[in-house]
Amino acid sequence: MQATTQLLHSIPVDAQTGAIAVPIYQTSTFVQEAPGVNKGYDYSRTNNPTRQELEKIVAKLEGGTVAAAFASGLAAIDAVIKLLESGDEIVAVDDIYGGAYRLFEKVYKKFGINVTYVDTTDLGAINRAITAKTRLIWIESPTNPTLKVSDIQAIAAIADRYKILLAVDNTFASPALQQPLLHGADIVVHSATKYIGGHSDVIAGLVITKNEDLGRQVKFYQNACGAVLGPFDSFLLIRGLETLHLRIGQHCRNAAIIAQYLQHHPLVDKVYYPGLASHPNHAVACKQQKDFGGVVSFSLKNDTEAAAIGLVTNTALFHLAESLGGVKSLVSHPASMTHKSIETEKRKAAGVADSLVRLSVGLEDVQDLINDLETALAISTALNKEEKSLSKP
Ligand SMILES: *Cc1c(COP(=O)(O)O)cnc(C)c1O
Numbered sequence: 198m199q200a201t202t203q204l205l206h207s208i209p210v211d212a213q214t215g216a217i218a219v220p221i222y223q224t225s226t227f228v229q230e231a232p233g234v235n236k237g238y239d240y241s242r243t244n245n246p247t248r249q250e251l252e253k254i255v256a257k258l259e260g261g262t263v264a265a266a267f268a269s270g271l272a273a274i275d276a277v278i279k280l281l282e283s284g285d286e287i288v289a290v291d292d293i294y295g296g297a298y299r300l301f302e303k304v305y306k307k308f309g310i311n312v313t314y315v316d317t318t319d320l321g322a323i324n325r326a327i328t329a330k331t332r333l334i335w336i337e338s339p340t341n342p343t344l345k346v347s348d349i350q351a352i353a354a355i356a357d358r359y360k361i362l363l364a365v366d367n368t369f370a371s372p373a374l375q376q377p378l379l380h381g382a383d384i385v386v387h388s389a390t391k392y393i394g395g396h397s398d399v400i401a402g403l404v405i406t407k408n409e410d411l412g413r414q415v416k417f418y419q420n421a422c423g424a425v426l427g428p429f430d431s432f433l434l435i436r437g438l439e440t441l442h443l444r445i446g447q448h449c450r451n452a453a454i455i456a457q458y459l460q461h462h463p464l465v466d467k468v469y470y471p472g473l474a475s476h477p478n479h480a481v482a483c484k485q486q487k488d489f490g491g492v493v494s495f496s497l498k499n500d501t502e503a504a505a506i507g508l509v510t511n512t513a514l515f516h517l518a519e520s521l522g523g524v525k526s527l528v529s530h531p532a533s534m535t536h537k538s539i540e541t542e543k544r545k546a547a548g549v550a551d552s553l554v555r556l557s558v559g560l561e562d563v564q565d566l567i568n569d570l571e572t573a574l575a576i577s578t579a580l581n582k583e584e585k586s587l588s589k590p
Pocket residue numbers: 269270271272294296297337341366368369387388389390391400401402
């Protein structure tokens with residue numbers, strides 16, 4: 198059976214009523230027949246039927262055993278780091294999501310958990326960073342915003358050798374394109390806010406574990422710390438999952454065409470898209486991903502912030518906003534938005550040029566999107582020429 202059929206039919210019909218949609222159990226508590234005698238639910242922080250259905254569907258979709266749904270992607274990451282103890286170390290991808298970096302450096306560091314950041318596309322660098330205290334390797338693949346791809350299977354072999362855990366933030370690929378647990382990872386994390394929700398209308402996170410024991414531990418922290426996903430938001434994720442494969446397929450087709458268009462554009466310098474043969478990790482992406490995703494980044498030959506801002510403020514279909522993975526296309530300028538707090542030299546070394554622009558390619562007609570980019574590129578060029586001639590003495 199194909200993945201999309203499997204997914205749709207893992208969403209159950211309600212046994213009690215025959216409802217074809219998963220009911221929203223908007224309740225905080227459950228009436229008990231006698232103290233401790235209940236129907237499997239006692240309090241919605243601990244367990245809620247709508248959230249439980251979502252967790253079952255997602256565990257299956259990622260090829261794991263246990264899933265836990267959280268109030269945000271960061272709450273999901275937080276629950277994984279709580280598996281560690283003071284004195285433990287993490288080796289993490291250097292191109293890490295900014296919120297994860299803040300969580301590691303501003304929260305967990307003060308509790309004695311230290312993180313070493315390395316380029317995880319370089320297996321030697323991972324090996325060199327591991328110490329006797331390392332307990333977790335943390336990667337994202339592809340990364341934001343330059344779409345670096347790390348070899349999950351090879352990194353899982355390193356983690357195995359040192360008897361440490363491998364966690365993969367699978368947000369950019371989504372389970373429709375990549376199932377890290379099947380490549381040997383122990384834990385998968387999602388910001389379900391992005392492709393899984395898919396409609397830019399919910400903040401949510403997921404943790405999926407390969408084995409039962411790790412899953413039990415994550416579930417313990419989910420209940421003990423309490424950052425759970427509510428019943429209505431759980432319903433929204435189930436609804437989003439119903440069209441996941443359909444949406445991702447179209448996101449990928451549109452993004453591939455736009456990446457090709459940009460690659461041949463005279464005003465564009467570099468294009469970052471794992472589906473391009475010119476991408477340095479193209480071969481690894483082909484090995485572990487079914488397709489290359491909906492995010493495309495590019496820099497301009499006129500590598501100035503002004504040129505990029507001229508572009509991102511003059512698109513009509515690409516809305517200027519942070520986030521990704523929704524049906525509507527978004528555009529952002531990492532140097533002045535998501536990566537603003539990073540020092541200029543460090544930012545540039547990470548490949549985030551002054552003119553870098555990131556697209557979350559949506560589900561609009563691709564020719565309309567290309568026309569929109571063409572117009573915005575022309576306006577930005579005209580504006581910047583004008584400014585240059587005005588500033589001449
Ligand atoms: C957005 C994002 C997160 C954080 O998720 P929230 O739902 O915003 O808390 C984590 N990792 C990646 C890769 C993201 O893009």
